[in-house]
Amino acid sequence: xxxxxxxxxxxxxxxxxxxxxxxxxxxxxxxxxxxxxxxxxxxxxxxxxxxxxxxxxxxxxxxxxxxxxxxxxxxxxxxxxxxxxxxxxxxxxxxxxxxxxxxxxxxxxxxxxxxxxxxxxxxxxxxxxxxxxxxxxxxxxxxxxxxxxxxxxxxxxxxxxxxxxxxxxxxxxxxxxxxxxxxxxxxxxxxxxxxxxxxxxxxxxxxxxxxxxxxxxxxxxxxxxxxxxxxxxxxxxxxxxxxxxxxxxxxxxxxxxxxxxxxxxxxxxxxxxxxxxxxxxxxxxxxxxxxxxxxxxxxxxxxxxxxxxxxxxxxxxxxxxxxxxxxxxxxxxxxxxxxxxxxxxxxxxxxxxxxxxxxxxxxxxxxxxxxxxxxxxxxxxxxxxxxxxxxxxxxxxxxxxxxxxxxxxxxxxxxxxxxxxxxxxxxxxxxxxxxxxxxxxxxxxxxxxxxxxxxx
Amino acid sequence: xxxxxxxxxxxxxxxxxxxxxxxxxxxxxxxxxxxxxxxxxxxxxxxxxxxxxxxxxxxxxxxxxxxxxxxxxxxxxxxxxxxxxxxxxxxxxxxxxxxxxxxxxxxxxxxxxxxxxxxxxxxxxxxxxxxxxxxxxxxxxxxxxxxxxxxxxxxxxxxxxxxxxxxxxxxxxxxxxxxxxxxxxxxxxxxxxxxxxxxxxxxxxxxxxxxxxxxxxxxxxxxxxxxxxxxxxxxxxxxxxxxxxxxxxxxxxxxxxxxxxxxxxxxxxxxxxxxxxxxxxxxxxxxxxxxxxxxxxxxxxxxxxxxxxxxxxxxxxxxxxxxxxxxxxxxxxxxxxxxxxxxxxxxxxxxxxxxxxxxxxxxxxxxxxxxxxxxxxxxxxxxxxxxxxxxxxxxxxxxxxxxxxxxxxxxxxxxxxxxxxxxxxxxxxxxxxxxxxxxxxxxxxxxxxxxxxxxx
Numbered sequence: 001x002x003x004x005x006x007x008x009x010x011x012x013x014x015x016x017x018x019x020x021x022x023x024x025x026x027x028x029x030x031x032x033x034x035x036x037x038x039x040x041x042x043x044x045x046x047x048x049x050x051x052x053x054x055x056x057x058x059x060x061x062x063x064x065x066x067x068x069x070x071x072x073x074x075x076x077x078x079x080x081x082x083x084x085x086x087x088x089x090x091x092x093x094x095x096x097x098x099x100x101x102x103x104x105x106x107x108x109x110x111x112x113x114x115x116x117x118x119x120x121x122x123x124x125x126x127x128x129x130x131x132x133x134x135x136x137x138x139x140x141x142x143x144x145x146x147x148x149x150x151x152x153x154x155x156x157x158x159x160x161x162x163x164x165x166x167x168x169x170x171x172x173x174x175x176x177x178x179x180x181x182x183x184x185x186x187x188x189x190x191x192x193x194x195x196x197x198x199x200x201x202x203x204x205x206x207x208x209x210x211x212x213x214x215x216x217x218x219x220x221x222x223x224x225x226x227x228x229x230x231x232x233x234x235x236x237x238x239x240x241x242x243x244x245x246x247x248x249x250x251x252x253x254x255x256x257x258x259x260x261x262x263x264x265x266x267x268x269x270x271x272x273x274x275x276x277x278x279x280x281x282x283x284x285x286x287x288x289x290x291x292x293x294x295x296x297x298x299x300x301x302x303x304x305x306x307x308x309x310x311x312x313x314x315x316x317x318x319x320x321x322x323x324x325x326x327x328x329x330x331x332x333x334x335x336x337x338x339x340x341x342x343x344x345x346x347x348x349x350x351x352x353x354x355x356x357x358x359x360x361x362x363x364x365x366x367x368x369x370x371x372x373x374x375x376x377x378x379x380x381x382x383x384x385x386x387x388x389x390x391x392x393x394x395x396x397x398x399x400x401x402x403x404x405x406x407x408x409x410x411x412x413x414x415x416x417x418x419x420x421x422x423x424x425x426x427x428x429x430x431x432x433x434x435x436x437x438x439x440x441x442x443x444x445x446x447x448x449x450x451x452x453x454x455x456x
Numbered sequence: 457x458x459x460x461x462x463x464x465x466x467x468x469x470x471x472x473x474x475x476x477x478x479x480x481x482x483x484x485x486x487x488x489x490x491x492x493x494x495x496x497x498x499x500x501x502x503x504x505x506x507x508x509x510x511x512x513x514x515x516x517x518x519x520x521x522x523x524x525x526x527x528x529x530x531x532x533x534x535x536x537x538x539x540x541x542x543x544x545x546x547x548x549x550x551x552x553x554x555x556x557x558x559x560x561x562x563x564x565x566x567x568x569x570x571x572x573x574x575x576x577x578x579x580x581x582x583x584x585x586x587x588x589x590x591x592x593x594x595x596x597x598x599x600x601x602x603x604x605x606x607x608x609x610x611x612x613x614x615x616x617x618x619x620x621x622x623x624x625x626x627x628x629x630x631x632x633x634x635x636x637x638x639x640x641x642x643x644x645x646x647x648x649x650x651x652x653x654x655x656x657x658x659x660x661x662x663x664x665x666x667x668x669x670x671x672x673x674x675x676x677x678x679x680x681x682x683x684x685x686x687x688x689x690x691x692x693x694x695x696x697x698x699x700x701x702x703x704x705x706x707x708x709x710x711x712x713x714x715x716x717x718x719x720x721x722x723x724x725x726x727x728x729x730x731x732x733x734x735x736x737x738x739x740x741x742x743x744x745x746x747x748x749x750x751x752x753x754x755x756x757x758x759x760x761x762x763x764x765x766x767x768x769x770x771x772x773x774x775x776x777x778x779x780x781x782x783x784x785x786x787x788x789x790x791x792x793x794x795x796x797x798x799x800x801x802x803x804x805x806x807x808x809x810x811x812x813x814x815x816x817x818x819x820x821x822x823x824x825x826x827x828x829x830x831x832x833x834x835x836x837x838x839x840x841x842x843x844x845x846x847x848x849x850x851x852x853x854x855x856x857x858x859x860x861x862x863x864x865x866x867x868x869x870x871x872x873x874x875x876x877x878x879x880x881x882x883x884x885x886x887x888x889x890x891x892x893x894x895x896x897x898x899x900x901x902x903x904x905x906x907x908x909x910x911x912x
Contacts, residue, residue: 214853218753297674302762397670
């Protein structure tokens with residue numbers, strides 16, 4: 001398939017420039033002041049799909065931002081690959097920590113720096129460009145349908161209803177997603193598991209108004225101190241989560257699979273140096289890679305209460321708040337875990353405070369089998385372009401829609417991402433390597449080819 | 457001394473209206489956008505002192521806001537009472553919880569509602585009006601000097617230097633302060649102790665940037681979780697503070713004094729109802745009154761870290777912060793306690809985070825003997841106007857300048873306050889009872905009279 005590399009070489013500069021164009025539109029779905037930009041991005045994606053040669057390109061309406069559709073049905077007898085991606089991005093905050101403006105992409109040391117570079121504009125756009133390449137070189141070997149949505153960063157809340165409505169349209173054989181990472185540029189990997197998510201907000205109320213800490217301090221429960229004690233008690237000294245029943249449904253990973261994971265190239269020293277930490281911290285009995293992938297977690301994502309301005313105010317606050325999320329592993333159900341959390345959290349509150357627990361969005365954990373045609377097609381494709389068999393890896397993040405695709409469309413997903421954990425997605429100075437971008441575009445046509453062959 | 461009541465009856469309406477005038481100026485010392493208003497308030501206090509008949513009235517400059525001075529020296533042979541008060545007020549935040557605008561005083565159910573009504577405009581202004589009364593009725597029996605400052609709510613940081621410079625000017629016999637509370641309107645009390653204060657801000661740093669909680673959660677220490685655990689560990693299960701050496705210098709209150717305190721009229725049910733709490737919380741072995749007065753405490757006054765906006769963001773934050781203050785009791789030194797806190801707090805941090813402790817202002821605890829002329833003069837005055845012997849009570853708050861007066865001027869203070877704990881000072885809907893305001897103006901001349909007699 002040297003035709004792929006030939007086309008890629010000829011057009012790579014344009015491919016990069018087109019991505020930069022997309023990165024310049026601030027499609028922040030979480031913040032309504034960017035709503036017009038999110039729509040503008042959808043329109044832009046539509047144009048790119050049309051130019052690449054897709055048919056029936058349109059914006060499909062949802063309750064929120066639209067899904068960009070496009071297709072190429074070359075032969076109804078051939079398998080159909082549904083490409084999923086998202087054109088919305090995380091908020092750029094804290095902006096002052098960016099070395100260059102988040103929506104003015106710059107190329108430095110072989111990386112493109114911009115919000116959305118890796119998550120997920122740079123990654124879904126590889127599919128648009130790979131499709132253009134296959135289409136123009138007459139090498140397209142499967143039918144293809146695009147589903148590029150605009151609400152992934154706000155929990156894909158309208159996608160369930162959308163899929164129910166568009167079931168017919170999205171009939172196909174497999175979902176192909178690039179929204180995950182490689183272990184390293186010379187250690188290709190395919191994501192075969194994702195953690196689920198349960199996300200709650202808690203509110204602890206002490207006295208009915210903010211009090212003077214001199215007049216009442218020591219005698220009236222301080223909701224911040226109480227919240228801290230409650231949060232602290234959610235882990236034991238081995239960093240196990242203490243919520244009763246939390247681990248009950250966890251499907252333990254076999255010793256054999258753990259032994260295989262242990263072979264993953266990983267330098268703890270480099271990991272610590274990258275994050276500027278003197279030590280890691282996590283559940284006893286598990287390695288850093290295991291803690292970040294096959295084990296459930298509980299993290300405070302935000303906390304606030306009392307006086308947080310400059311200087312000193314001696315207030316005994318009325319209220320304290322926290323956003324707490326739990327990453328879940330196969331076997332754990334987000335709704336059940338949210339319920340267990342709420343019940344436990346209320347039970348450990350002293351009588352001196354009142355507690356509310358409000359659930360945010362959740363997502364189910366996912367594991368992908370490795371003995372399927374789609375996994376094999378992806379593994380063979382990577383083997384071809386990287387020159388190495390990819391390692392099946394469990395990712396720590398959550399892509400809730402993967403479970404949704406299985407439920408509503410009855411389709412398995414292939415998580416063939418080309419990012420790196422160090423891409424700083426959701427953080428300042430997000431980047432995506434040009435190597436990764438082009439390697440993705442090169443690999444995708446091999447997947448299509450292999451998949452068609454295997455399905456014969 | 458029926459002349460007092462006669463003058464008071466004739467002028468009480470004007471006395472109230474003049475206080476309202478003062479309350480209308482937003483003299484928030486903590487916020488520079490109110491600087492002009494703070495100065496305007498000082499000018500207004502100066503005018504009132506002049507109108508009341510004080511001599512040599514002027515604004516004495518400090519490094520910050522000025523101190524209003526005024527005096528009446530009727531006979532150098534007579535004792536001199538120095539009246540201390542402050543014309544600055546706390547910030548009104550959170551403004552949306554006020555039933556009426558904080559700087560538009562309203563009278564409702566016998567109370568004046570406004571920021572500063574009790575703390576301390578309403579209370580220091582009683583002295584201005586009592587002085588006017590004594591001056592006009594020729595009943596002034598001591599010399600008097602005023603020291604009304606404008607930086608009490610920001611820690612009186614420039615007062616030490618100011619006192620050193622004005623030592624000569626402020627020669628006298630006793631400091632008289634109304635900035636504390638009665639136990640109840642029918643249970644008069646004099647404050648014979650104040651807690652000291654050590655106030656710090658802590659910063660816990662985990663990874664060098666905000667991380668994705670899916671990719672790193674469970675493997676990298678979350679500074680918010682760590683901060684919560686550290687804060688939780690500062691109290692044991694008996695709500696004793698766990699900082700090594702924290703209680704070493706505490707001068708324990710005698711069993712006899714505790715027995716006397718236990719006789720203070722106090723309804724726990726009413727206390728809980730007022731604050732809308734189902735239970736109190738505090739150090740084992742001590743009553744609510746003791747916990748809020750004779751025992752040291754540790755309260756988080758503010759906490760923040762991670763994502764605190766609307767909705768959900770799955771961030772593993774780089775940093776978490778808290779403002780923590782400790783109320784101190786006699787024997788404890790603020791600098792030493794701050795040092796003990798900092799050492800301990802750093803020592804309990806896991807290797808996976810870095811910790812900084814930044815000290816804010818502190819203040820020394822105070823106890824006043826009850827066998828002195830000034831205490832007796834105040835107790836007798838209250839006995840006359842309330843018809844009951846006042847109870848010597850230990851207050852939970854801190855007035856750092858009381859220790860300063862003793863150090864620099866060598867003078868003892870009398871803490872004869874007329875507020876109530878329910879006045880909501882530092883909170884929304886601060887109020888001061890008109891009963892309390894007028895009772896204070898009535899009582900002060902008796903103090904002057906008694907003090908002159910006892911000093912003969």
